[in-house]
Amino acid sequence: MDEIDTWLERVYAAGGDRDTLDALYDTWSEQYDQHIWTSANPYIAIAAGFVGRHISDWNAEILDAGCGTGNMAQVLHQIGYTTIDGLDASPGMLEIAERKSVYRSLHHLVLAGHIDLADESFDAVVAAGVFTQGHAPPESLDGLSKLIRSGGPIIFSLSTVALEEQGFGDALADLVRQGEWELLDASPQYQSFPFSETESHLRHQVHTYRKL
Ligand SMILES: C[S@@+](CC[C@H](N)C(=O)[O-])C[C@H]1O[C@@H](n2cnc3c(N)ncnc32)[C@H](O)[C@@H]1O
16 A cells, blocks of 8 residues: 555655646546545645635535545535535546535536636635645636625645745735735634655645635
8 A cells, every 4th residue: 555655745746747646546546545634734724724714604605625535525424514615536436525415516627717607606615734845726716706795715735845946936926916805814824834854844724815
């Protein structure tokens, strides 16, 4: 059985190639939950805390973008949120998510500047673990912005590599400068895989913006 470090190296080595990344996640999907929950990565806990702080309506329509096997929605469902849709590029990950019975609906879609869902159809968006090296591009922020109703929060984890080297810093600054989003919250940086031999250098933050 391959270890989490091996899988992390593979997904980062894909260098953003869509087909390679999707195939890797398809294959990883059956082991993914065991690997993630035993990795000590605090991202789901931090993001769930921010959801609780910024989404007071238990029936808010929430989109879980890059939902993977559904770990974020599983926690939000336990807390009491009732109406969560998910989207992901990997059919294998979506298959595991479906088994958890916590989503209203699941969509096989890729995050990009245009996402094939109705404009302003969600009260909030969460995106955990998908704005990282070689995963979703910074244009995804524009795509997601179109899906949120005015006033709605978007809560996401973001790697320092994506922020500083892959265009997310500029994309976020543009959204704020253009008066489309305002920053509500940002966690301190945290170590994503503190016990990993190869990935302990990775740092993420969870950010919360609001669509104006
Ligand atoms: C590290 S996993 C995180 C999954 C889940 N959110 C969680 O917290 O466990 C990253 C997920 O993002 C998906 N993904 C990567 N790039 C994507 C894109 N451009 N559009 C949609 N999903 C993408 C992968 O298929 C994978 O399921």
